[in-house]
Amino acid sequence: MKSFATNITEIADEFDVIIAGGGPAGSAAAIAAARAGCSVLVVDRGFHPRQKVCGCCLAPAGIEVLSQLGASSVLDGAQHLSSVHLECGDRALTLRRLGGVAIGRDALDESLLSIAADSGCRILMGAVASFDVDGSVVVRQDQIVRTIRSRVRIAADGLQGTSLDGLPEFKWKISKSSRMGFGATVDSAAIELSCEQILMSVHRGGYIGAVRLSNGRIDIAAAAHPHEVRGAGGVAALAARWLGSYVRSTALLESAQWRGTPLLTRRRGTFAGKDVLVAGDAGSYVEPFTGEGMSWALATGSAAGSHASAMILASASAQQWPNIANRIVRSSRMRCLMTAHLLRHPRLLRIGMQTAQFFPSLADRVASAFGSNLDATIHSGIFTKPAP
Numbered sequence: 001m002k003s004f005a006t007n008i009t010e011i012a013d014e015f016d017v018i019i020a021g022g023g024p025a026g027s028a029a030a031i032a033a034a035r036a037g038c039s040v041l042v043v044d045r046g047f048h049p050r051q052k053v054c055g056c057c058l059a060p061a062g063i064e065v066l067s068q069l070g071a072s073s074v075l076d077g078a079q080h081l082s083s084v085h086l087e088c089g090d091r092a093l094t095l096r097r098l099g100g101v102a103i104g105r106d107a108l109d110e111s112l113l114s115i116a117a118d119s120g121c122r123i124l125m126g127a128v129a130s131f132d133v134d135g136s137v138v139v140r141q142d143q144i145v146r147t148i149r150s151r152v153r154i155a156a157d158g159l160q161g162t163s164l165d166g167l168p169e170f171k172w173k174i175s176k177s178s179r180m181g182f183g184a185t186v187d188s189a190a191i192e193l194s195c196e197q198i199l200m201s202v203h204r205g206g207y208i209g210a211v212r213l214s215n216g217r218i219d220i221a222a223a224a225h226p227h228e229v230r231g232a233g234g235v236a237a238l239a240a241r242w243l244g245s246y247v248r249s250t251a252l253l254e255s256a257q258w259r260g261t262p263l264l265t266r267r268r269g270t271f272a273g274k275d276v277l278v279a280g281d282a283g284s285y286v287e288p289f290t291g292e293g294m295s296w297a298l299a300t301g302s303a304a305g306s307h308a309s310a311m312i313l314a315s316a317s318a319q320q321w322p323n324i325a326n327r328i329v330r331s332s333r334m335r336c337l338m339t340a341h342l343l344r345h346p347r348l349l350r351i352g353m354q355t356a357q358f359f360p361s362l363a364d365r366v367a368s369a370f371g372s373n374l375d376a377t378i379h380s381g382i383f384t385k386p387a388p
């Protein structure tokens with residue numbers, strides 16, 4: 001594993017591709033671009049290993065992208081998942097959902113970035129990237145500021161990224177009915193939960209999910225209307241209330257390190273500029289119920305890295321990127337938006353759950369459809385849709 005802690009003073013003045021963000025989208029973009037022969041700089045404002053609010057369930061589509069990138073080793077030791085147990089009011093339903101894994105974001109993100117480093121990318125941690133109107137990237141690390149140039153810039157800095165703040169055409173459009181996210185990784189004794197099963201509990205103002213990681217600890221992630229959080233007196237109290245009889249120790253929940261996110265459902269004004277491509281959550285995001293965000297990030301990131309290399313060879317242009325990015329996530333995002341709508345009407349969901357009990361194999365098929373494939377036909381050959 002190569003070191004990430006490159007000092008800003010040791011970085012060259014110019015790269016083929018600069019990527020803001022070293023999460024799944026940024027690392028996938030870096031690996032794809034480096035393997036296509038580009039010189040790549042990844043800038044991340046954090047330090048690994050780091051925690052991130054996430055349900056930590058990687059769907060089969062994301063696993064497929066990792067395999068196409070030659071990065072399947074990042075999942076060594078991940079917890080295999082076999083079912084999802086859904087609760088809403090007095091209704092409960094267990095559905096088969098094979099093929100996914102649970103993996104902590106500290107482990108996944110650090111290993112993926114290591115593969116980018118091993119592929120020849122320079123990785124600058126603890127540094128903030130800002131895309132300038134003149135086509136350069138201003139990078140700040142501690143008190144040092146440098147202006148670095150590249151032929152293509154990729155924004156993969158997530159929901160809370162700041163790299164595009166100086167480019168008004170990329171301004172966010174945030175859904176008025178959006179919910180915020182919160183989560184924590186808690187002690188294994190905090191709640192009752194079997195291995196291999198995702199627990200999802202839906203309530204009027206949001207929902208909460210929990211899954212056991214391979215080290216025994218439990219990842220909890222939720223989406224809630226901000227007034228639900230305020231009304232409950234904070235995220236730990238709301239988590240305890242929504243997890244109900246599964247809670248074994250409220251004290252362990254309260255002492256966990258909870259993190260929050262801004263409003264989740266959002267989209268940028270555009271996904272591309274003259275030399276800018278946007279990938280992963282930095283482009284758009286829908287509420288996380290179906291657990292596909294990492295898959296979208298890996299797929300759009302990998303495609304952005306390939307597209308950047310094609311732009312450098314002058315065989316592609318940035319103008320083509322919004323269509324490609326949209327095509328990759330379109331149908332899966334649509335399913336996710338419809339699910340988010342259904343979740344705002346728990347009565348409808350309960351009727352759906354009741355009906356599903358009479359058609360168990362159909363219900364299993366629907367549950368497995370989430371995250372099972374992405375409409376990706378990416379030109380580079382790094383990620384191509386399998387033949388039917």
Ligand SMILES: Cc1cc2nc3c(=O)[nH]c(=O)nc-3n(C[C@H](O)[C@H](O)[C@H](O)COP(=O)(O)OP(=O)(O)OC[C@H]3O[C@@H](n4cnc5c(N)ncnc54)[C@H](O)[C@@H]3O)c2cc1C
Binds near residue numbers: 157159222
């Ligand atoms: C409650 C919740 C539950 C979820 N559950 C799941 C799930 O079960 N399964 C799933 O697949 N997805 C889930 N997701 C979604 C998933 O977490 C995201 O879709 C995924 O992390 C997106 O990856 P990314 O690389 O685009 O962004 P991120 O993972 O957010 O990475 C962005 C990186 O950019 C860095 N950064 C930000 N600004 C700058 C800057 N200016 N300069 C340099 N670096 C910068 C940050 O430090 C960070 O490392 C969930 C999300 C939430 C909120």
